[in-house]
Amino acid sequence: MIEYYLIIYIYAMALATISIALYGIIIKPNIIKKIIALTILGDTANVLIIFLAYRLISFPKPPILPSLKPSREELVEFMKSSVDPLPQALVITAIVINVAVIAFLVFLAIQVFRQYHTLEYNEIIKLKRGEQV
Amino acid sequence: MVKVLKILAITFLVLIILFTVYFVIEDVLGGSPKPVIRELGQFYIDNTYNVGKWWSGSPETVTAILWDYRGLDTIFETTVLYIAIIGCMVLAYKPLANILKKYEKEKHGLTLIVKTTVKIIIVLIAIVSINLALRGYISPGGGFAGGSAYAIAPLIIIAGYSVYYLLSMGYSLSKSAILRSIGLIILVIIAVAPLIYLGYILQNQMKTYALFPGYPVKIGPFYIGGSLIFMNIGEFLIVSMEFIMIFILISLYMRGGEET
Numbered sequence A: 001m002i003e004y005y006l007i008i009y010i011y012a013m014a015l016a017t018i019s020i021a022l023y024g025i026i027i028k029p030n031i032i033k034k035i036i037a038l039t040i041l042g043d044t045a046n047v048l049i050i051f052l053a054y055r056l057i058s059f060p061k062p063p064i065l066p067s068l069k070p071s072r073e074e075l076v077e078f079m080k081s082s083v084d085p086l087p088q089a090l091v092i093t094a095i096v097i098n099v100a101v102i103a104f105l106v107f108l109a110i111q112v113f114r115q116y117h118t119l120e121y122n123e124i125i126k127l128k129r130g131e132q133v
Numbered sequence B: 001m002v003k004v005l006k007i008l009a010i011t012f013l014v015l016i017i018l019f020t021v022y023f024v025i026e027d028v029l030g031g032s033p034k035p036v037i038r039e040l041g042q043f044y045i046d047n048t049y050n051v052g053k054w055w056s057g058s059p060e061t062v063t064a065i066l067w068d069y070r071g072l073d074t075i076f077e078t079t080v081l082y083i084a085i086i087g088c089m090v091l092a093y094k095p096l097a098n099i100l101k102k103y104e105k106e107k108h109g110l111t112l113i114v115k116t117t118v119k120i121i122i123v124l125i126a127i128v129s130i131n132l133a134l135r136g137y138i139s140p141g142g143g144f145a146g147g148s149a150y151a152i153a154p155l156i157i158i159a160g161y162s163v164y165y166l167l168s169m170g171y172s173l174s175k176s177a178i179l180r181s182i183g184l185i186i187l188v189i190i191a192v193a194p195l196i197y198l199g200y201i202l203q204n205q206m207k208t209y210a211l212f213p214g215y216p217v218k219i220g221p222f223y224i225g226g227s228l229i230f231m232n233i234g235e236f237l238i239v240s241m242e243f244i245m246i247f248i249l250i251s252l253y254m255r256g257g258e259e260t
Helices: A002-027 A031-052 A072-081 A085-116 A121-132 B002-030 B039-048 B061-069 B071-092 B112-134 B143-150 B152-160 B163-168 B173-196 B228-259
Strands: none
Touching (some): A002 A031, A072 B039, A085 A121, A085 B061, B061 B228, B071 B228, B112 B228, B143 B152, B143 B228, B152 B163
C-alpha cells in the first residue's frame, strides 16, 4: 500500500515542480531567470518519463539481457524482472537536445544584453519603443 | 501586457493542478508504474530481439533500441544538435575575431587548492567517460552519456583556471570542429555501408529480407556488438566536441562583450 502513496507523492512533486517552472517562464521578467525555469521544466519532464519506466516489483533489474544471444524464455524472464527500456532510450536523446536548445537561448540572451545592456523584459520593450519614437 | 500574461499564467497553473489531480486519481485506479511491462515496451523488445529471425548484437537493450531499431530517430536528433551549434557559431562569429589573449598565471583562475583538485578530477572524468562510450553496448552508457560526461572536463577547467588556459592546453574551436566532423563521417559510413551489399540503411545484423550479412559481432576474443560500437564512438566524438565548442564559445563571447 505504501508504494501507492509514494507514487502519488512523486507525481505530485513532479507536477508541482512543472507548475513552478511554468510560473517562472511566464511571470519572471528577467530573461536568464526564464531560461533557468526552462531547464527546470525540461529536467522535471525527463524525471517523470524515467519514473514511468519503473516497475512495481521488488528490486527491478537494469535493462540488460543476461546473455548475448537470448532465447525466447530468457526474453520473457527479462520482461518480467527488468525496468522498461523504452523511456530511457527516449530520455537519453531528450537530454542532449535540451542542452543544445538551452545553449542557443543563452547565446540569444547574451546578444540581447549586448544590444540593450539589460536583461529585464519590460525595460527592453521600453527601450525598443523609445528608439522607434 | 503584463496583466494578460498574469491571467495566462494563472490559467496555466489551474489547468496543471486539475491535470495533477486527475492524473493521480487515474494513477491510483489504473496504476502507472505497473508490475508487468507495458505493451509498447514489449513491442520494442520483441522487434529489437526477434529471436530466430534476427537479433541485435548487444545485450544492452537501451543501446539496441537507440541505434538498431530506432536508428533514424537518433540520426535526426544528431542533426538537431548540429544545427543548434551552427546557430550558436553564427551568433558568436563576429566578436570572436579580435580576441587573442595569453593565459596569465597570476591574473586568472581560483586558488591553488581548486586548481590541484581540478587537475586530479579531469583525469578521472576522461577515463570514466571514454569507458562509458566504449563499453556502451554491454553496460549502461553509450555515446550520448559518455560525450556529455567528457564535456564536463573542459568546463571545470574553464571554471578553475581560465578559458585561455584551456586554449593553451590545445583545445580549440577548429580542432573540435574537425573531430566533430570525423564523428559525423563515421556515422554516415556505418549507416550507408549496408546499401553496397543490398541491405538497408542503418542495418546492423542479418535480416531475412536483406542480403547484407551484418556487421561482425566478434573480432578475435572481443565482442563488439556489430555496428553499435562504431556508432557509439562516432556519437561520443560528436556530442563531446560540440559541447566543448559551446563552452569555449560562451566563455570567449562573454569576455568579448566586456571589452567592447
